[in-house]
Amino acid sequence: MNIFDFFHKRGIDTVDASFYRKIEEWKSWYAGNVRNFSFYRAYTGRGTYKRCKRKSMGMAKKLSEDIADLLLNERVKITIADENTEEFVQNILRDNKFYVLGNDYQERKAYTGTVAYIPYLYDMEVRDDGEVLSGKIGINYCSASNIFPVSWNNGAVTECVFTFLHTVNRKKYVQVQYHKLENGQYVIENTVLENMQGSREGKELSKEEWMKLKPFKTLTERIETGSSVPQYVIDRLNITNNADFDGSNPMGVAIFANAIDTLKKLDIEFDSYSSEFELGRKRIFVAPELLSNDDGSPAFDPDDCVFYKLPDDYDKLKEGLIHEINMDLRADEHSKAINDDLNYLSLKCGFGTERYRFDSSGVKTATEVISENSDMYRMLKKHEIILEDVLKELIQIIIRLGVVLGNDLNQDSEITIDFDDSIIEDKSAERQQDRQDVSMGVMPLAEYRAKWYGETEEEAAANLPEQNAVLDDDVKIPTTKNNSGGQKSKVNS
Structure with missing residues (x-):
């Protein structure tokens, strides 16, 4: 059963399936394995073709890594005014490896456009009247391919479906989690599907069937959250989605979504640059009589690709017994073309120019302090607008779940997110200036x-x-x- 067939069967309307094909394209650039591009055929000159793998600079991966490291790294500090509440939230974040997986999912956000964080309760002890006596708080992480908005307003997703893939005895199952509003409060409905990926044998499992499978033994069919705010947070890049022409799609786009042509050109140039050295290596042509020693043994390593046999009718008196060929390499032309396109790619993705430079040792990243009026500064501040709200919403959900578990927490406590601007500002100089202002x-x-x-x-x-x-x-x-x-x-x- 295809996931969109399931949605149609349930009467769930979501983003068009064509957009998810776009996400798969962005993922292929990140992985460096692009359909109809990474592999190509080259004519051999003898009526046949050989299959070639195009060498890639991997710039989609590099762009995603860089924006993730700039947005959420070890220097980003989350502060909550109430000390007890802060200690509780920090423990939950650490237990769920948020400071590791958070950066990982910022990178996923960069190449898919959208990710989600979904706090939940597990290992709960519940009384007959429904009161929760104890339990733990977990965080599920979800990337764009598994996020299906159902309703939204002004870009805010108010109802959403998330899917989670599990494998049991080499068989694939998908948990479908639907967060929806009923009478002003959120309800979470869980379903398990068998054999996704378009299999004709796929089906929807009953609760009795899925409870026999280890990952779903404690899965609840329906959860009433008792809250008017969602128990999930959608995080996306602050880039207008122009992949969906009606303009209503609430999903984000990859940081390089509008620079695919430049990524292609860079890989073509890099592949040509590599071929230049392969095809331009030194070759030495020698007369047939020099190929063997007096005892008949080979004079040269037969696996050595430097030496080639001259034809028997070669004019030895005129050209000599050994003829050396050194190809001229167009290294400077290739380097200039690659650097020009790296600047263009960097500019299109919001980093400004001179962010990346290609030389003999590969692609280097600029590390100097940048000014506040630069493209990169404005780009980072723009993305931080959404990320700051996302982190605060995530913390507020964790606090609310902590209260449900009976913890004495302050849900109105002020939350402060201090982003790392060390690459933008000279911290030492700024601190010294603040000292003078205090003085x-x-x-x-x-x-x-x-x-x-x-x-x-x-x-x-x-x-x-x-x-x-x-x-x-x-x-x-x-x-x-x-x-x-x-x-x-x-x-x-």
Whole structure:
């Protein structure tokens, strides 16, 4: 049973199937195995063709890695104002390997356009009246091929179907999880399908059938969340989806979706560059009598591709017994073409120019600090708008599930996401400037501490020493309350 046949049978309307073929195309570029491109036929000159594998620069993979590392890395800091709530959330994130898988799924988001995070409860102990006594919080991760929006408004997906593939005894099963609204509250319905991938024998399993399979033994057919907000978060790149011409598709597009022609051109140039060295290697043609020693043994390694036999009628007196051929390599022309297209690719994907450079050792990535008015700075800030909301929504769902499990958590606590801007800003210079601002009294010390110590302003104010705050080894700054209740700083030398 094909997944779209299942949707049709259930009366579920989702994004057109043609868009998911587009996602598969983007995935093929990421994997470096593109249909009707990565493999091609070359004429041998003898009436036959040979199958060739085109060498690839793998730039779709490189672009995805780079944007993922810039958006969500080990320096991104999540802070929750309530200490108890923060400790609880951080434990859940660590238990679910979010700081590893989060970066992994940012990379998946880059080459598929969309990912989802779906917190859930498991190992629950429930009373007869439905009250949850205990349990654990898990996070399912889902990429674009397994996300099927059902209803949406202004780009926000309000109902959605997710699919999860499982293999039991070499047989494939798909869990279909439908998050939908009923009477203003979310309900989650689970179904298991057998033999997806278009098999005619595929069918929908009953609950009794799927409970015999290990991955689905504890799977509940229907869950009433009791919440008016969804128990999933959709994360996508902040790029307008122009792959669907009606403009209503809420799914995202790959970071290189509009640069496929440039990726093709780069791989053609790189393949030609490689062939230039293969075809341009030195060749030495020798007279037949030099191929054997006096005892008849070969004078040269028969597997050596440098030496070739001259024809018997070769003019030895005029040309000599050995004739050397050195091909001229067009290395500079290839390098220039590749670098030009790397600049164009980088520009089309939002990194600006000069992000990548090709030389004898391969593709290098620029690591210098970039300015705030650059294309890359604006691109990152644009993507962070969506990612910040996504992380906050994910944390709020975790907190709500924690409350369901009976934990004393503050659902209204302020959540702060501090992204890593070290590649954009010179942190040392910025910190020194902030120190000077504090010294001049134009920046409150609590604001400085909140910014550089990853605290909320309330925590920073509470953590300030009563008498003196040592900002630097040489400078002590006493702090006093002004009439408005803020901090007032003065330098004592």
